Amino acid sequence: MASIQHDLAAFLVEAKRRTYAGLDDDATVARPLLAGSKQLEHRAPPYAYRDIYFGMGFFVGQETVSRDEGVIWSMSYSGGVRAEITDRDTFLAIYKFLRQALLAISVEEPYRGPRLFELARMVYRNEVEGGLDRFHGVETIARQNGEPLYELRYSGGLLR
Numbered sequence: 001m002a003s004i005q006h007d008l009a010a011f012l013v014e015a016k017r018r019t020y021a022g023l024d025d026d027a028t029v030a031r032p033l034l035a036g037s038k039q040l041e042h043r044a045p046p047y048a049y050r051d052i053y054f055g056m057g058f059f060v061g062q063e064t065v066s067r068d069e070g071v072i073w074s075m076s077y078s079g080g081v082r083a084e085i086t087d088r089d090t091f092l093a094i095y096k097f098l099r100q101a102l103l104a105i106s107v108e109e110p111y112r113g114p115r116l117f118e119l120a121r122m123v124y125r126n127e128v129e130g131g132l133d134r135f136h137g138v139e140t141i142a143r144q145n146g147e148p149l150y151e152l153r154y155s156g157g158l159l160r
Helices: 002-017 020-027 088-102
Strands: 038-044 047-055 058-067 070-081 116-119 122-131 134-143 148-158
Touching: 002 020, 002 038, 002 047, 002 058, 002 070, 020 088, 070 088, 088 116, 088 122, 088 134, 088 148
Parallel strands: none
Antiparallel strands: 038 047, 047 058, 058 070, 070 148, 116 122, 122 134, 134 148
């Protein structure tokens, strides 16, 4: 089981880097399964990754990993920028910073980004509990002065 979990964790890191974190919405498939959603996919047999989400300023979504045509792992998430942030440039800067943080994902905790990431006067924090089989966490982005900009909550694990 430990080897399967390590393989799954390594695949998750690769999939996340090759979809939203690395390519933003350029990784979106042309015809999503659910109308109005964004759908990102990555395949490296025997695994297949799919991320489907709705919204942008505030969004909800679900990631799944299939192996041999059956879903074996999933993570649900919801969050976004603070409602009072309406300036487009600020909005885009926050999500650009988020993608940079998400690229620093690790095999040890392949859910979102690292525990701490700082760049361009912004600070990303990820507090997670649990392991690949069952976990939950919250990620935040704030300015260096502590002003909150973004929050997302997530949870998931191995399906049985």
